[in-house]
Amino acid sequence: xxxxxxxxxxxxxxxxxxxxxxxxxxxxxxxxxxxxxxxxxxxxxxxxxxxxxxxxxxxxxxxxxxxxxxxxxxxxxxxxxxxxxxxxxxxxxxxxxxxxxxxxxxxxxxxxxxxxxxxxxxxxxxxxxxxxxxxxxxxxxxxxxxxxxxxxxxxxxxxxxxxxxxxxxxxxxxxxxxxxxxxxxx
Amino acid sequence: xxxxxxxxxxxxxxxxxxxxxxxxxxxxxxxxxxxxxxxxxxxxxxxxxxxxxxxxxxxxxxxxxxxxxxxxxxxxxxxxxxxxxxxxxxxxxxxxxxxxxxxxxxxxxxxxxxxxxxxxxxxxxxxxxxxxxxxxxxxxxxxxxxxxxxxxxxxxxxxxxxxxxxxxxxxxxxxxxxxxxxxxxxxxxxxxxxxxxxxxxxxxxxxxxxxxxxxxxxxxxxxxxxxxxxxxxxxxxxxxxxxxxxxxxxxxxxxxxxxxxxxxxxxxxxxxxxxxxxxxxxxxxxxxxxxxxxxxxxxxxxxxxxxxxxxxxxxxxxxxxxxxxxxxxxxxxxxxxxxxxxxxxxxxxxxxxxxxxxxxxxxxxxxxxxxxxxxxxxxxxxxxxxxxxxxxxxx
Numbered sequence: 001x002x003x004x005x006x007x008x009x010x011x012x013x014x015x016x017x018x019x020x021x022x023x024x025x026x027x028x029x030x031x032x033x034x035x036x037x038x039x040x041x042x043x044x045x046x047x048x049x050x051x052x053x054x055x056x057x058x059x060x061x062x063x064x065x066x067x068x069x070x071x072x073x074x075x076x077x078x079x080x081x082x083x084x085x086x087x088x089x090x091x092x093x094x095x096x097x098x099x100x101x102x103x104x105x106x107x108x109x110x111x112x113x114x115x116x117x118x119x120x121x122x123x124x125x126x127x128x129x130x131x132x133x134x135x136x137x138x139x140x141x142x143x144x145x146x147x148x149x150x151x152x153x154x155x156x157x158x159x160x161x162x163x164x165x166x167x168x169x170x171x172x173x174x175x176x177x178x179x180x181x182x183x184x185x186x
Numbered sequence: 187x188x189x190x191x192x193x194x195x196x197x198x199x200x201x202x203x204x205x206x207x208x209x210x211x212x213x214x215x216x217x218x219x220x221x222x223x224x225x226x227x228x229x230x231x232x233x234x235x236x237x238x239x240x241x242x243x244x245x246x247x248x249x250x251x252x253x254x255x256x257x258x259x260x261x262x263x264x265x266x267x268x269x270x271x272x273x274x275x276x277x278x279x280x281x282x283x284x285x286x287x288x289x290x291x292x293x294x295x296x297x298x299x300x301x302x303x304x305x306x307x308x309x310x311x312x313x314x315x316x317x318x319x320x321x322x323x324x325x326x327x328x329x330x331x332x333x334x335x336x337x338x339x340x341x342x343x344x345x346x347x348x349x350x351x352x353x354x355x356x357x358x359x360x361x362x363x364x365x366x367x368x369x370x371x372x373x374x375x376x377x378x379x380x381x382x383x384x385x386x387x388x389x390x391x392x393x394x395x396x397x398x399x400x401x402x403x404x405x406x407x408x409x410x411x412x413x414x415x416x417x418x419x420x421x422x423x424x425x426x427x428x429x430x431x432x433x434x435x436x437x438x439x440x441x442x443x444x445x446x447x448x449x450x451x452x453x454x455x456x457x458x459x460x461x462x463x464x465x466x467x468x469x470x471x472x473x474x475x476x477x478x479x480x481x482x483x484x485x486x487x488x489x490x491x492x493x494x495x496x497x498x499x500x501x502x503x504x505x506x507x508x509x510x511x512x513x514x515x516x517x518x519x520x521x522x523x524x525x526x527x528x529x530x531x532x533x534x535x536x537x538x539x540x541x542x543x544x545x546x547x548x549x550x551x552x553x554x555x556x557x558x559x560x561x562x563x564x565x566x567x568x569x570x571x572x573x574x575x576x577x578x579x580x581x
Contacts, residue, residue: 156457156460156461160457160461163450176432176446
C-alpha cells in the first residue's frame with residue numbers, strides 16, 4: 001500500500017486536472033474539443049501530416065509548435081520507407097495514451113513511478129488490405145500491449161493502474177468501440 | 187420513515203399507487219429472491235425472527251414481510267392512490283395531487299424508488315423487427331420466451347441471474363458484459379453481506395467517500411440468493427455454456443457490435459473484488475476473527491476467451507429475444523418542483539433536497555450510506571432524515 005505522507009512526483013499536475021473537472025461541472029459546453037490534423041500526399045505511399053491548431057475550452061487553441069509526421073510503407077511493399085506505417089501510428093497513439101493515463105492515475109493514487117515501458121504488437125493478415133479475401137478484415141485482428149512497470153506499489157495496485165488507464169483512455173476507446181467515420185471530398 | 191415520524195409524533199400519510207409492496211408484487215420475475223440474507227432486513231422496531239436467518243426471501247415472502255411491517259407499525263398507508271403531481275404550495279409547503287384527491291403538506295418525502303423505468307440504450311430501436319425484446323420489468327420466467335437464442339445485455343445481478351435461469355431452460359444465452367462487480371456469495375464461511383455489515387463497508391457515508399457521483403452509479407454486485415448459497419459469477423456462467431461478449435456498443439445493419447473491452451472489464455472486476463476481500467481479511471485479523479472463520483482464499487481469475495467476438499448477426503434467426511438488463515432510472519414525471527440536475531436526477535445532500543426546503547429523498551443508491559438502497563439501509567437514513575425534517579418543522 002502507499003502512504004499518504006510521502007511526496008509522489010510523476011510530473012503530472014493532478015490538481016490542474018481536478019480543477020478542470022470542477023470548471024467543466026459548471027460549464028459542460030467548454031468540454032467540447034475538436035482535434036485536427038492536415039495531411040499532404042508526397043509521392044507513392046509517402047505522406048506528410050501535421051498537427052498544430054485545435055479547439056477547446058470554448059476557443060481556438062494552438063500547440064506550442066507545429067508537429068509533423070511522415071508516413072509511408074516499408075521497402076518490403078516496394079515503397080521508400082520514409083516513415084512509420086499508418087497502422088504503427090495507431091500503436092503510437094494507443095501506447096502514448098495508455099502510458100499518459102498510467103502516470104496520471106499513479107499520481108492521483110499517490111504511487112511513485114520509477115520506470116514504465118510498454119511494448120505493443122498488432123497482428124494483421126495483409127491479405128485483407130490486398131483485397132484477397134472478404135472474410136479477412138483490413139485492420140488489426142487484435143492488439144497486445146505489455147507493460148513493465150517499476151513503481152513503489154504492489155502488483156495488484158500496479159495492475160489496477162493499468163486497468164484504470166484503459167478505462168479512461170480516448171485511443172483505447174476509439175479502437176475498442178465503433179466510431180463513425182465520415183470522409184468527404186470538397 | 188413512517189416509524190420514525192410516528193416516534194416523533196409527526197402526522198403523516200403514505201401514498202401507494204397500488205397495494206403495499208406494489209413493485210415487489212408487480213415488477214419482479216418469478217424466481218427472484220432478495221440478494222440480502224433474512225437477518226439483514228432490519229427495520230426500525232422490526233427484524234427477522236424465523237429459523238432461517240441465512241436464507242433469502244422469495245418474492246411472496248418479501249411481500250409478506252413488508253405487509254407485516256406496515257401492520258405492526260400501523261403505518262397510515264393510503265393504497266390505490268397514484269400521485270399525479272407534487273408541486274410547491276403558495277408560500278410554503280407542497281401540494282400533492284393524486285387520483286384520489288389533493289393533499290397539502292409542509293414536508294414531503296420522495297420514496298418512489300430508483301428503479302421505476304428500465305434504462306434501454308438508444309440504439310435498441312435498430313434491432314431487427316423479428317427479435318422480441320424484454321426488460322426485467324416484463325420478464326417473469328423462461329416460458330415467456332420463444333425457443334432459440336437469447337442475448338442478455340448487462341451483467342449485474344439481474345443479467346447474470348437471468349442468464350443462469352434462461353440458459354438452464356435450454357436456450358443458448360449470449361451475455362453482453364460491461365462494467366460489473368464480481369463477488370463471492372459466501373467468503374470464509376460467512377455471507378459476503380455479513381462481512382460488509384460487520385466490517386463497516388455498508389456504513390460508509392456519502393460525505394466521506396472520494397467520488398460520490400461515481401459511487402452512486404456502481405452496478406449491483408453479481409449476487410444471487412439461492413438455497414445453496416452459491417456464487418454466480420461469469421466463470422459459473424461460462425462453465426454452463428453461456429457465451430460472454432463485450433459491452434453492446436451499437437447495432438448496425440442488423441449486426442450487433444461488441445466492445446473490445448471485455449478483458450479489461452473482467453480484469454477490473456477481479457481487482458476490485460480482490461480489494462474488497464483484502465479489506466475483509468484486514469478487518470478479520472484486526473478484530474480477532476481469524477480463528478472463528480475459514481482461512482482467506484481468492485477466486486480464480488475470470489476466464490475470457492482469446493478473441494471474444496466483436497459482432498453478431500442478428501438477422502440469421504439465431505437470436506430470438508433480447509433482454510435489456512441495463513439498469514433503471516427513476517420516474518419523476520410527476521415531480522413539478524425544479525430540483526433535477528442535467529441528468530434528470532434529484533440534487534440532494536444525503537437525501538435533503540436543499541433547493542426545496544421540506545423535501546426529502548429516500549431509497550436511492552448511496553443516498554447517505556453504501557447500504558441506502560437496501561431494505562437494511564432504510565432505518566439509519568430514516569432516523570437521520572426524520573431528525574432533519576422535525577427540526578425543519580420546528581423552524
